[in-house]
Amino acid sequence: MTQHESVVERPEVSAPEPWSFPEAQRAELANGLGVVSYDIPGQYVISVRLAVPMPLDREPREREGIATIMARTLDEGTARHTAEEFAQLLERKGIALGAGVSESGLIVDVDVPKRNLGEALDLLSQAVREPVFPGNEVSRHIKIRLAEIDHEHAVPGQRAALEFISTYFDPAERASRPGAGTKATISAITPADVAAFHTANVVPCGATLVVAGDLSQVDVVSEVEDALGSWRGAALEAVESPEAARAADAARIVFLDRPDSVQTEFYIGCPGPDRRVEGGWAAYQVLGFVVGGSPSARIDAVLREDKGFTYGIRSGFRPRRHGGVFLTSGSVRADSTTEALGLLLEILDKAREGFTEAETQAGVDFIGRTAPGRYATADTVADEAAGLSLEGLTTEFTTASLRALADVDAQVLTKAYRRYVTGEWTVIIVGDASLYAEGVRGLSRGEVAILPA
């Protein structure tokens, strides 16, 4: 083949245009509800998020999962409408309404075409303020949650994640148990429990309502005031719980036996920081990318592109409200289990020796320069603002973190990694133990406990 028809010379990349995170407008209603809006021209679907701080350790120990059941039944019957009527009111206006809970609180999310924003805020208000938690709806959602638990246990990645929290965290910690509850705690929940939990926790004071989208000719504060201004509720005393403690014996290997698995799932973790970490969060975003964020990252360069053991393994620092976890997870061909785990731990450990300037720069540029695209839509901006509000942060944090990337070099990156990654891994494996547990033992990475999956 001749070369003459080859494409033109490789172009240089020119510096990116300046960009900043969409600017927030802030207000607070008399009832203590914060209102944050982002006008993003051209975003015709408006994203509304109501974030209510509600740390999961407020759940009664024997009713864990009650926050999830409450979130799922907010729109299943209100003072004015039955569950079916409410669903119909939402759908006729093209409104999507959902709700879920995290470690830090409840987020109700609503997406709606701009012209129906008023109706959407009204229905959101009814769901949040006037739910009646009918007995048959609560019991239906309990049954669905019980079935969901069986499904979670059947999917290797989810099974591994569940075993990870119970191995990693001290058993006294809420974080060691499933956020959405276990069969025993879910089964114990009554509609009266849900109603009481709702009354105690879902209050305007301290909550944040985020509205993002094309807001030209929309008076956001006035619309929110109309819908939620008369919402009342006593604010709970804020009790800051400390960082969830790691279990004393967390650094070990648990092999969950899932006979005949054609792949083996890994879920590997050690402590990490939260967003307020000294020295800044930016370095940890870059680390996630450099270690396990792409096919060219350290892990997949070996396990995928060289060995062909995996479709992809991902690493990342997952911040919690206080403290965090550095997680690496993914699946490999079953018969590569031992070699893959050995390589994986070696790559993670060896990264303590340091990162190159080139890979650091690639990570800095990826995190920084993808930001305009990652935050281009109303839903991503609203999600970011709502999530951060539960941590007591605003999107100023996002802006500042992006700016701080400029100061991340190889030395900063290496120091940040060494600060948390000490080689004391909690390793969960889901696969065929009869075939591969011995090999894993042979890696001499510590005791290997074999449990049924």
Place this chain on the structure above:
Amino acid sequence: MPLDYQIAERTLANGLRVVVSEDHSVPNVTVNLWVKVGSRHEVEGRTGFAHLFEHLMFQGSRNVASGEHFSAIMGAGGRLNATTWFDRTNYFETVPRGAMDLALWMEADRHGYLLDAVNQENLDNQRDVVKEEKRQSYDNVPYGNAIIDIYAAIFPKDHPYHHATIGSMEDLDAASVQDVHEFFRRYYGPNNTVLTLVGDLTPDEGFDAAERYFGSLPTIATDARALAYPLPPLPGPLRDEHIEVVPSDRLHVAFRLPVDNTPEFFASSVAMDIIGGLATSRLYQRLVRREQIANGVSAHTMGLVDGVSLGFIGIDVADGCSADVVEAAACEELVRFAAEGPSDVEMESAKAQSERGWLSSLASQEERADHICHHVALHGDSGYINTFLDRLDEVTAAEVQQAAAWWLVPESRAVVAYLKQERVAQ
């Protein structure tokens, strides 16, 4: 609300269709290419090949090293990937405006000169990666192979859609470097490709850049075969039952649907929403809310071009309830819907939710570029993103009923059932 996304279109001398949609809301450009080859073009013994080939497009080309496509684009602040489906293969990246030229140069290099870099080693490596993708997504998860079973049940053997895009392990094993060369020469050329650029650029800038990087790519001989003969609904019900270690019984009730981008397809799609897709759908109301014999109902509609499309309803049977009872109730509702058609409120709901879904999907440059490429590549219509909602709005209740009565009746269903092993064994 009339949509007015800017659309400009030009075809280069070598046949490459280029569409530019100017949007300066963020300083990015999305580069999206659709190549008109997918798993429907695969031949017997080579299922999964179009997708395996897509992986090789990341393993280097004449002037790009193996893996460099990911590292160079991501390092410049780009996000990228590629996907393969029945009707097409697409490649896409969203990059800062200052990296658009690099992205186009790299795309042109692999779309024009991939074969310089293909070798046994990178074929073997990506074959392994694809096999792990199959194991991860299909073989090692409960119900993972249900979608493959649905295709096999609903489309006749030898039909282009009978086999799934992921293919079979045996066929992946059989793929050779020679196959890669032949496939590339046959399907990868500017006149079998559409390039869409969305974002921070003018149409002229886009057309000039397309000409600069793709203008020299040689036209290929296309031997587009005629589309398959339109398939009618299944002539009688089919059942494919799997007794496996799954957490609960799940039914997939599948139907053939009319070809995409036709009034009949839009009507059948609205019918699928009303029967099983909405939170107020017939099946959700009855099975999940009222009788509580199912934990979930979902409807999926896949528009396709080769003589037929696909729709199916997934039903998670509640613990302690009979899958047969659930199926019988679902069939009753199908019969009822075919007889009475949708109510005004159902039509209003289905259209309102479709509108939101459509506007949400156009909210990002990435998806907008993908929709544009899709409708230019498969239907020759660059204006689709602006006109779809008007066309959907024209669908009448009578058309929805007609579509349901023809396509969505129990006699024309294929049921793929995954039943929990231990209970059946008792």
